[in-house]
Amino acid sequence: MMQYLRDKNTFLNPAESEFIFFDKGGTLSKPVTGGKDWGLPNYKKIMDIIGAKGDVAEFGAKISRNDKAYKKWGMETWIELSEEERCTRFLFPDYPEDVVKANAEELTLLFSRSKGVRELRKEALPVIKALFERGYRLGIISNTVSTVLVPGELEEAGITPYIEQLVMSSITGIRKPDPAMFTESANSVGVSPEKSVYIGDQPNRDVEGPRRAGFGLNVILKTSNYPEGKVLPELQVPDITVDTLIELLDLFPPKGRS
Numbered sequence: 001m002m003q004y005l006r007d008k009n010t011f012l013n014p015a016e017s018e019f020i021f022f023d024k025g026g027t028l029s030k031p032v033t034g035g036k037d038w039g040l041p042n043y044k045k046i047m048d049i050i051g052a053k054g055d056v057a058e059f060g061a062k063i064s065r066n067d068k069a070y071k072k073w074g075m076e077t078w079i080e081l082s083e084e085e086r087c088t089r090f091l092f093p094d095y096p097e098d099v100v101k102a103n104a105e106e107l108t109l110l111f112s113r114s115k116g117v118r119e120l121r122k123e124a125l126p127v128i129k130a131l132f133e134r135g136y137r138l139g140i141i142s143n144t145v146s147t148v149l150v151p152g153e154l155e156e157a158g159i160t161p162y163i164e165q166l167v168m169s170s171i172t173g174i175r176k177p178d179p180a181m182f183t184e185s186a187n188s189v190g191v192s193p194e195k196s197v198y199i200g201d202q203p204n205r206d207v208e209g210p211r212r213a214g215f216g217l218n219v220i221l222k223t224s225n226y227p228e229g230k231v232l233p234e235l236q237v238p239d240i241t242v243d244t245l246i247e248l249l250d251l252f253p254p255k256g257r258s
Contacts, residue, residue, distance in 0.1 A: 002250065003241045011239040012195065012216025014251045019191040020131060021165075021182075021210075023200035024142040024150050027221050028128075028159070028245075029118040039114030046110050049103050050095040063111065066091050078178035080169035083108045086145055108146045120157045123245045131248065132162040135255030139165030141185050141198070143175045143205065165189050177209030186213070199248070201225050203236035211235055221245060 022028055043060040046052070052059055070090040074080060081089065083104040091111065092100045100107065132138055140163055144150050147170045154160045167185045169175035176182075186196045193214040200206020202225045207218045212235065220226065220238035242248060 001243055002247045004239070005237055005241060006239045011218075012197065014197070014217060015253050015255075016195070017136070017197045017217060017252070018195040019137045019139060019186065019189055020197045020199065020252070021139045021141045021167075021185060022128075023176075023198075023202075023206050024140050024144070024153075025118055026201040026223060026225055027199060027206075028124040028140075029120045029153065029157075030223070031116050032119045033116035038116060042110045042114035046107055046114075049107060049110075050092055050099055052095060060114065063091050066093075067111070074175055078175055080143065080145070080173055080175040082173075083145065083147065083170065105146070105148065109149060112146060112149055118153060120153070120159075121245060125158055127245045127248055128159055128162050131252055134252065136252060137164050137189065137191075138162055139167065139185065139189065141167045141176065141181060143169045145170055147171060176205040177212070179209055179212035182210045182213035182215060186215075203227065203232055203238060207238050208233075208235045219248070219251070 025031070039060050040056050043056050046063070047056065047059055067090070070086060073090075084101045087100045087104045087107050088097050092107070128138060140150070140154070142150050147168065150168055151166065154163065154166070165185065165188065167181065169181070172181060172184070174181050182198065183193060186193045194216045196210070196215045197217040197219065198206060198210035198215050199219045199221065201221045201223045203220060207220060210218055217240070218238045219240045219242060222228070222241050222243055226241070240251065242251070
């Protein structure tokens with residue numbers, strides 16, 4: 001059910017928005033994980049590439065700890081390293097740097113897939129298509145360590161034709177909630193932040209960042225990431241929450257009709 005958490009007079013009328021940006025992972029898609037041994041084949045492929053020896057499960061646990069350290073560092077600095085830098089500095093610092101660098105893209109994909117796959121929410125494509133047909137300009141702003149994973153998923157899902165702008169932290173070198181990521185995204189499509197909307201699922205990244213950037217409207221899809229029952233800092237309180245993406249069609253009427 002749609003909920004307004006702020007006074008309607010304090011945020012942009014959805015019908016007057018000029019650009020809608022979405023988060024990708026968690027919002028348009030959701031993670032689907034396998035059993036406890038899901039990642040082992042991918043860990044083994046990584047070990048073969050970089051020449052690692054030993055127990056596959058222990059190796060996987062080690063690079064998973066390295067990945068958590070990188071995520072913590074990234075949240076503290078709002079920096080996204082290139083695939084080469086992330087792999088050499090954080091994930092695989094104990095292995096030949098030249099080999100890791102040369103295979104950084106493949107290593108990144110293998111490790112990402114070791115954690116599970118991301119499945120497009122069944123309502124994502126119909127909603128994106130409907131909003132496009134209603135006259136809204138659409139884009140995606142995504143924290144992602146890979147330069148190819150998100151574009152590939154969007155293409156496979158059939159969403160690419162409706163997306164005017166794709167902004168990824170792996171390309172920009174900055175990550176949400178850095179407000180610069182949102183400001184520059186709006187500027188790049190010729191829209192003021194005040195006329196821009198951001199739709200995500202994690203208040204600490206998907207509300208705080210765009211609000212600091214002056215986005216006119218912040219909408220949160222309530223998933224398992226939503227801190228239900230907790231008092232959020234003022235900068236992280238969304239304007240509106242929805243339980244499903246379908247509810248966005250009630251929020252954003254066809255252009256020219258409010």
